[in-house]
Amino acid sequence: MDLNFSGPVTRVVTIEETTQVGQARREALSLASQAGFNEGDAGRVALAATELATNLWRHGGGGRMYLSVIAGHDGPGVELCTIDRGPGFVLAQALQDGYSTGGSQGLGMGVIARQSRVMDVWSDDRGTVVLARIHAERAPRNADLAYGAVRLPIKHEDACGDAWHLQVQARQLTLTMIDGLGHGVLAAAASEAGVRASALAPAGEGAVDRIARLHAGLSGSRGGAAAVACLSLDNGAIDFAGVGNIAGSLLIADTSRGMASMPGIVGVQYRKAQAFALHAPAGTLMVMHSDGLQARWSMRDYPGLQHRHPALVVAVLHRDFDRGRDDVCVVALRAGAFE
Template sequence: MELTFIGSPTRIVPIEEATGVGQARRVAQQVAVDAGFDETDSGRVALVTTELATNVLKHAARGEMHIALLPGHGAQGVEVTAVDRGPGFNLADCLPDGYSTGGTRGEGLGSVTRQADVMDMYADSRGAVVMARMYPKGHGKADIRFGATQQRMDGESVCGDGWALAVRGNLVSVLVVDGLGHGHAAEEAARAATETFVTRAFDEPVALMAAMHDAMAGTRGGAAAIAHYAVEQGSLRYVGIGNIAGTLLALDTSRGLASHPGIVGVQARRPQPFDFAEARGKLLVMYSDGLISRWNARDYPGLASRHPGVVTALLHRDFNRGRDDVTVFAMALGANA
């Protein structure tokens, strides 16, 4: 299988009153149409979105729905994620129909499980993140175990961050880039990097970084990090310049991924690649400096085993600075791309 996908900002719909449920449903249906869903599959997306948004309103009083277009094996999909700071709940208790913490019939999450191709969640006293992914009929196994949450700075019409994912056979290539500052000039710099990436995604990472440096010359430049994962070998090569942070997470350990100082496109020395021979089974997390870096996976027991789409939404909820563009990317480094 081969694919190349450039990410875009996550559509975030506030859920604070009943009108937010309808707005989230309409946004999700439009994303489903963009993904090529037919009327029946678009209806599944609408149902799941309505159930999750309604649950937020009933059980947490307020929250958000995150909606995104996804690349998948042979088809594009739709991801809808409910994010709240409510009282949390126990997954095993809530999935069976008939269980409810809010005096309702308790059919919501059971219905979501039946309609979604992929579902996962994380809940504790700080709130809940419930993610569902849907693909067109016949593509129920299209899911790639990655997640990405991106948001432009408040007041800006464009996002100065970018991310991209490419898969070719047993090699996976990931880019996260942060154009310096924010607004249109930052977006121009990030776009120069992502456009270069899609044409050369499987070049050796140091050479790819050099090509992006050349492409970003004349822009204000930015920070960038590239990760190559070789599926068969289970090895990771990482190259970063600037303030893109990265880490490899396991259930009981974490390892930071170093970046070199500099500004891609302006002034940067040839970076040294970092190789990790035993990356299989770990969770790769990369993020721009719109996310506070002082988070610790130990504060979220079991998080590293959750679907990466849950991880990125949770980190965005709890550590978004709120005064810059922000991108969080995560990928499970397993035996299958």
């Protein structure tokens, strides 16, 4: 599988009243069109979005829906994710047609599951996160890729200065993350220049060479932090290099290993990046994020979450550790799941 995917800015719809359900449906249809879905597949996306938004308003006391176009094995898909502060529920019960905690017909969760290739739920004392990923009907069974991402600008800004890029070529997966200095249009211009440079990189390029490529690509911009993880799909070896405040972690069984970045500003000035050799056995969860997310999170506080879909992990981490005063980008992926 070859892949060259630049992560889009996540769309957010606040659901606090019934009229906003329609807005969620329209945003979902817009993304279905971007993904190239036909009328039937777009209808499935719209139906799932309507049911998710309705459940969010009716049972979760309101909240937010995150919407994104996602990369897949055989073309893009659409991800819908809702986050609330409600009382939660048990997924196995909610999937039974007729089960309801709010006096409805109890068909919503079952409808969402039938439209989705992936559906996952996390519920705790802070609320509930519901994830649905929808691919075209014609897509193969393995259409979904085991990664998740949130990319959001600081409040009251449209441009996001954080960006990420995913490349799979020549049996190597390369995840690149850039945090443009500051926020707003100029920070976004810097990170987008880095993404363009990363997208043009040749197959098999190492992490230090990729950082040098980003440095050249960001030249003339305000610069930023950057990190690159190159994962061998054959043996799980990782070649990692980072400059600035990009955090990285490998979650292996019950342990967590950090991925260290060096001081400097890519595109402006830094000493030559240092490569670190790591290893990610199949099943390892790799998480990278900008400093818009607090670094004090631990999977020990979320028993079982590490083994759920990476997109669910990303949503929960963003829910609980977003600083709220900067752009934020979080990406997680599962080693051994990109064959």
